[in-house]
Amino acid sequence: MVSLSQQLFLGIDGGGSKCKARLENAQGELLGEGLSGPANPLRGIEQTTTSILDATQQALAEAGLNDASLAHIYAGIGLAGVNIPAYRQLVQNWQHPFAQMYVATDLHIACLGAHDGGDGAVIIAGTGSSGVSVIQGEYFEMGGHGFGVGDKGSGAWLGLTAVSKTLEALDDIGISTPLVEKVMQHLQVDCAHTLVEQITGKSPAFFAKLSPVVVEMANQQDPLALSIVRDGADYLNRMARRLLANKPPRFSMIGGVAQHIQKWMDDEVTQRISPTIHPPEIGAILLARSLV
Amino acid sequence: MVSLSQQLFLGIDGGGSKCKARLENAQGELLGEGLSGPANPLRGIEQTTTSILDATQQALAEAGLNDASLAHIYAGIGLAGVNIPAYRQLVQNWQHPFAQMYVATDLHIACLGAHDGGDGAVIIAGTGSSGVSVIQGEYFEMGGHGFGVGDKGSGAWLGLTAVSKTLEALDDIGISTPLVEKVMQHLQVDCAHTLVEQITGKSPAFFAKLSPVVVEMANQQDPLALSIVRDGADYLNRMARRLLANKPPRFSMIGGVAQHIQKWMDDEVTQRISPTIHPPEIGAILLARSLV
Known part of the structure; x- marks a missing residue:
């Protein structure tokens, strides 16, 4: 003892x-x-x-x-x-x-x-994404189902989606914006084949490293980057509304992506955010x- | 010799x-x-x-x-x-x-x-999806970038997307239709945790086995299943239009998913399909x- x-x-x-x-x-x-x-x-x-x-x-x-x-x-x-x-x-x-x-x-x-240590709710949007509320001993969690199948709005998801859309642009069946070139520069590749080689089998952390590129291009009004961050923000909005329905006394968002993606989330959600x-x-x- | x-x-x-x-x-x-x-x-x-x-x-x-x-x-x-x-x-x-x-x-x-052995174009929609045309010695291919990042409209993609949407429904932030119950029955799971356990690390072939469930429910007008097959069909439409732009004398679609998903593709594309x-x-x- x-x-x-x-x-x-x-x-x-x-x-x-x-x-x-x-x-x-x-x-x-x-x-x-x-x-x-x-x-x-x-x-x-x-x-x-x-x-x-x-x-x-x-x-x-x-x-x-x-x-x-x-x-x-x-x-x-x-x-x-x-x-x-x-x-x-x-x-x-x-x-x-x-x-x-x-x-x-x-x-x-x-x-x-x-x-x-008090009651409240939190959304984590970092490499992955998920949500939780702890209210009067009641533990409730959502999201965080894993890379590729869930964790929308996370860094890994932003990176993976940008790669997916880049490949559609290179195949000439999706919109092509400056984001496509930025993604290829970041990954140091020059065509779809080398891009696929570069990303095959890579971890969520690898894809999450691409997310600042997506956020930066969205901030520059790149239409493809904007559509990706808005899709991610929509998921986080839905997660936030579900958590807020539990009536937490406080609600926060944390993680490397959280601070950057909030500007594309709904005001009615973001005005409920308290600092951690x-x-x-x-x-x-x-x-x-x-x-x- | x-x-x-x-x-x-x-x-x-x-x-x-x-x-x-x-x-x-x-x-x-x-x-x-x-x-x-x-x-x-x-x-x-x-x-x-x-x-x-x-x-x-x-x-x-x-x-x-x-x-x-x-x-x-x-x-x-x-x-x-x-x-x-x-x-x-x-x-x-x-x-x-x-x-x-x-x-x-x-x-x-x-x-x-x-x-x-003659010139033409083909879309494969089976476990994965991709397209090719071979015209006057010119080989052109697209799609097939891999599970999770590409291969939309394929069996693996239909299954993975159904799982992803099922998890959103279980989290109460996505639409819930009978497809959700069918997916869980197929995977023999009863909640989001066991579902995630069941699918983590699984192969494209594993997810492709779910695709007949999605197609069957879409045929029964299940709104969630319909939104998934229509999204996949939209990708295959775009791929077909890109291939047809190469002016192949013949165009075919093959693979286990191809025959089932054609009914949700555009008529202008499907009327160009010749049998293999x-x-x-x-x-x-x-x-x-x-x-x-």
Whole structure:
């Protein structure tokens, strides 16, 4: 049993592109932080636990602590994909080195962080997209069904859709705008064949790297880019309305795409947006503190 | 050198779901046929060559011949993906057992077969979708960019889109029609989580198996199914118009989805459709005969 004064609290925010760690002492003081690679159980449990430990060890090092302190850690771990029972089980089966591990969805910890542990709703639009509300203990989530089939309005979706529309333009059966040239420049390809070679088998993170190009061109009124961001914004509008129907006291949007795509969302939705109070990794710590 | 009378001609039609072989003697008489598993270099060169040899050995066995006859075979081999230089090279590098091997796209052999070796254009709408025209030696192809990014109007695309729309309906942000229930029945799932579990990482062929459900429900006027098949038909219309702009003397549509989706395509396109004269594996033999 770890004595109260020796307790350490770790918050992990794992995602499709990166994994953040935050280490606090029992008094809530920041001791160290860490940043590592992708931690998405849908894309491999090995990589997920490796990224979690990597980020954790960085945070311990910054705190001047070593692996002996792992056994003093109460870890709140937020991960994409653990809404799916089989993937949650994979994570729960992990022989972790912590005193205790509390697993929640990336959505859940984002919501806890955004509203300082209070009730509310959140849409995440980063590499993927999804929504959650936590109201009077009632946990509700939507979206986040995965690259290619769901996660509309996300960075990966914006990139994939831009590639798809670029291929239609190169086939001379879709509209061709400057976006097409920008996409090919970004991917360093000169025709449909090399484009297909370049993208085949690539990860959501790869496609998400294209999303700033789409947003930039939409801001320049490129008609094809505008049609893509508006289609994504429409999906996020529908998700937001469904979450707001649950009457959350607060509603926030987070993620790398969220801030950029809001200008194409409906005013009636965006005027309901409150700023996030804390980032997701603090939400993960709030979760661990509430469950110890 | 194989004497003319000993020459055997093999036609291979490889695709995402299956590989067909047809063996003829020098006089054009059918000696044997074979049918094996997927042969798509984009999804693995090992599986591709294994499927080709498997189907070939079936055809030899049916002809009462053994492996010693492999060295007498002039093989025309049609494969998806070999429009992409890297994948064509993989196939060309294969240490094949034939006297000679002639590699072409699945589109090319389909077009040769459909028009008895003459000029024309073809749209394939099966597991994937793509188009080709061969006119006065000019080879032109389009589409077929791959599952998830292209191949609209194909069986895999119809299935994937139905799953995507089903997930929106389950999230209560998309229209819900009887198709939603049919999709879940087909996949034997009862909620969004189990649905996502069931489909994650699945192949185009897996999604293509859902396409008859979508077509059946569209025939029953299901609004969601209708919107999906109409969207797919719109893409095939655009592809057909682009091919017809090349002024092919004949135009055909082939593949398991083609016959079903034509009723939602434009009359001005479908009235240009001629029946195919031969199947693709005979097109592959016509290719080999023309190049020996």
